[in-house]
Amino acid sequence: MDKKLKIVGICGSLRKESLNRKALNASRKFFPPDVEFEIVEIGDMPFFNQDLELNLPESVAKFREKIQSADGILFAMPEYNYSVSAVLKNAIEWGSRPYGKAVLYGKPVGIMGVSTGMMGTGRAQYHLRQICVQVDMYPLNKPEVMIPLGMDKFDKEGSLIDVHSADKIERLVNALVIWTSKLASVVVK
């Protein structure tokens, strides 16, 4: 690798005790030392409004800069009403515009999710994969990381205590690092 790869994490939940945020934090230790990993915040951006595109709010400009400088993205997403949460969709809207200047364009993507129910965010993940087609992001097909019954998988301090889930996240991170380094050389910007 010529330059240090940078992968950013995006959490689709703003909840303080978010299980998805905890999963994103748990992923940190699986990145190799030559890959920079940073969680990017999305909760302070206003609702997407095309009128604001000519004079971007500071929070949006900051978000866009961080995405622009990233080589890959790791999404940790809850499922809201069988789909992607509004705050995550809002971030994607901001990152997908203006036409021809989408900072999300061409990014390699890893997807994981934690739910309190049995479905492990699967339905929402498939909606995100559909969105990736339009935005031209390149999600890894496998491994799919859908962690059900998330309330049993972390301790009181928020650390991941379930070895099976940790193994899934580790395999996703490993695959995303390889995927990102491969695509970094082929995506035409």
Ligand SMILES: Cc1cc2nc3c(=O)[nH]c(=O)nc-3n(C[C@H](O)[C@H](O)[C@H](O)COP(=O)(O)O)c2cc1C
């Ligand atoms: C508005 C809302 C809608 C939800 N819809 C679903 C759903 O459709 N399917 C599901 O499995 N869980 C659903 N849930 C439960 C969340 O997936 C669960 O609370 C999850 O832990 C949220 O992620 P977080 O812990 O990162 O905040 C919903 C929760 C909220 C707040």
